[in-house]
Amino acid sequence: MRILSGIQPSGALHIGNYFGMMRPAIDLQGAGEAFYFIADYHALTSLRDPVALRALSRGVAVDFLACGLDPSRATLFRQSDVPQVTELAWILNTVAPMGLLERAHSYKDKVARGLPASAGLFTYPVLMAADILIYDSDVVPVGRDQKQHVEITRDLATKMNETFGPILKLPEPRIQTATATVPGLDGQKMSKSYGNTIEIFGEEKETRKRVMSIVTDSTPVEAPKNADASAIFQLFSLVASPNESAEMRAAFEQGGRGYGDFKKQLFAALWEYFAPFRQRREELLAQPDHIDEVLAAGARRANSAADDVMGRVRQAVGLR
Numbered sequence: 001m002r003i004l005s006g007i008q009p010s011g012a013l014h015i016g017n018y019f020g021m022m023r024p025a026i027d028l029q030g031a032g033e034a035f036y037f038i039a040d041y042h043a044l045t046s047l048r049d050p051v052a053l054r055a056l057s058r059g060v061a062v063d064f065l066a067c068g069l070d071p072s073r074a075t076l077f078r079q080s081d082v083p084q085v086t087e088l089a090w091i092l093n094t095v096a097p098m099g100l101l102e103r104a105h106s107y108k109d110k111v112a113r114g115l116p117a118s119a120g121l122f123t124y125p126v127l128m129a130a131d132i133l134i135y136d137s138d139v140v141p142v143g144r145d146q147k148q149h150v151e152i153t154r155d156l157a158t159k160m161n162e163t164f165g166p167i168l169k170l171p172e173p174r175i176q177t178a179t180a181t182v183p184g185l186d187g188q189k190m191s192k193s194y195g196n197t198i199e200i201f202g203e204e205k206e207t208r209k210r211v212m213s214i215v216t217d218s219t220p221v222e223a224p225k226n227a228d229a230s231a232i233f234q235l236f237s238l239v240a241s242p243n244e245s246a247e248m249r250a251a252f253e254q255g256g257r258g259y260g261d262f263k264k265q266l267f268a269a270l271w272e273y274f275a276p277f278r279q280r281r282e283e284l285l286a287q288p289d290h291i292d293e294v295l296a297a298g299a300r301r302a303n304s305a306a307d308d309v310m311g312r313v314r315q316a317v318g319l320r
């Protein structure tokens with residue numbers, strides 16, 4: 001089984017990225033051949049600062065490794081180290097129905113949020129389909145917001161197979177329901193574009209400040225509170241043991257404790273949960289050569305897998 005996922009290096013990683021995509025991907029790395037990449041071509045749709053792009057791409061590699069990606073079990077690489085993927089994206093573009101892309105949510109959402117409406121942003125799902133199809137991927141662990149992209153990938157693969165014969169494998173999305181949408185400080189989906197994130201590797205003071213700023217309703221301290229409706233409780237249950245979560249739920253329902261108190265408990269649990277990762281990250285930052293080696297080895301393995309599929313595709317469509 002081949003498992004594939006990618007993440008854009010368009011900003012600091014947050015705990016929504018961790019629970020929605022990174023942890024499920026890391027959990028799967030022993031279950032088959034895992035390919036995880038840093039989607040730097042995709043990041044160009046929103047980031048036009050070469051120094052920042054290079055630094056963020058490397059930063060994502062370090063953070064992914066610090067969170068538990070094991071390069072002896074998973075292949076970690078930069079998307080742009082396999083430029084063949086843009087060739088496959090072009091070929092997919094030639095069969096991609098306009099209507100299919102026009103129905104995609106992410107383009108409309110991103111333009112509504114102020115990103116420039118470029119052709120690259122519009123065909124973003126086609127490049128993502130190429131990412132998935134070029135490695136004959138079986139399973140794609142992602143957060144819920146990426147589900148439609150995997151469906152578009154299946155549609156494009158089907159279209160190619162109908163047109164040129166059976167050349168591409170249809171992938172399945174793998175979405176962890178418990179962590180599919182991690183709430184942000186305002187209770188909406190945590191996202192770097194909404195400014196409502198808690199970073200995985202943020203500074204202690206800043207992280208505490210962010211946790212203390214989680215939006216709450218005006219239920220008085222003594223009154224019972226609804227745990228399920230609270231981002232504090234939802235975030236706490238991601239990082240606490242089942243027993244600790246049950247205790248916090250009971251305390252919510254009983255009343256007598258204020259939100260500020262629960263936030264302090266959440267911060268302590270969060271800080272402790274990510275402590276071993278912070279330590280590993282410090283160690284990794286001290287070994288820049290190791291990061292380069294991991295990415296170079298990953299690029300070699302990914303190129304070899306991509307060349308296999310591209311050989312098949314070129315042959316089938318009549319190139320070379």
Ligand code: ADP
Binds near residue numbers: 020182
């Ligand atoms: P952002 O919304 O911050 O820009 P990305 O779109 O780069 O995040 O998402 C990278 C990965 O992390 C995707 O697989 C996405 O589904 C997952 N992800 C992002 N935010 C969340 C969230 N709040 N809850 C669950 N998964 C998330």
Ligand code: TRP
Binds near residue numbers: 005006042140
């Ligand atoms: N679009 C994904 C995101 O924003 C990143 C991505 C690019 C990806 N190509 C992919 C994810 C292929 C999974 C598979 O998070």
